[in-house]
Amino acid sequence: MERLPGHAEVVTGGVVLDRPGYFHQATVVAGVRQEGEIVRSEVSGPVVTVQPFADESEAFQPAGGVPQGLAASVWTRDHDRAMRASRVLRAGIVWVNTHGTTVSEMPHGGVRHSGYGSGFSLTGLLDYTLVKHVML
Numbered sequence: 001m002e003r004l005p006g007h008a009e010v011v012t013g014g015v016v017l018d019r020p021g022y023f024h025q026a027t028v029v030a031g032v033r034q035e036g037e038i039v040r041s042e043v044s045g046p047v048v049t050v051q052p053f054a055d056e057s058e059a060f061q062p063a064g065g066v067p068q069g070l071a072a073s074v075w076t077r078d079h080d081r082a083m084r085a086s087r088v089l090r091a092g093i094v095w096v097n098t099h100g101t102t103v104s105e106m107p108h109g110g111v112r113h114s115g116y117g118s119g120f121s122l123t124g125l126l127d128y129t130l131v132k133h134v135m136l
Contacts, residue, residue: 001027001047008032011050040066056081060088073099 001014001024013027023045030050032039039049053059072091076082082096093102 003037004029005032005036008036008038013046042070056084060085071095071099 001010004010008029009031011028011030013025014029015025016023017025024047026046028048028050029038032049032051034040034051038047039051070091071093072085072089073095074082074085074089075097076085086094086096095101
């Protein structure tokens, strides 16, 4: 938060909390640009950036153009739009009209520079096994 550029605006939050386990109040930052550090890096804490867009392609391209891919949330009333977004967004998990819920049966985690994408599930466990077929 200390490195925000001058054109960025903290709309709400941004205050450092004086207790263990939290970095900031829930924070919304507007006026950011795609090349900005807060957009291109994973930020620890409840911080979200808001960037305007004119159409889906303008929204989806930047969302997939960052080095990380931990998670994505799509908020829409349009089912077809949600499905298009889910196909295009490169993230370990894509939530539609929700955020933060997982089930232990499904792989969850990041892709690309956000870590391993199938940990904490049967899929992750299988990566630590070696299946060998021996026929005599």
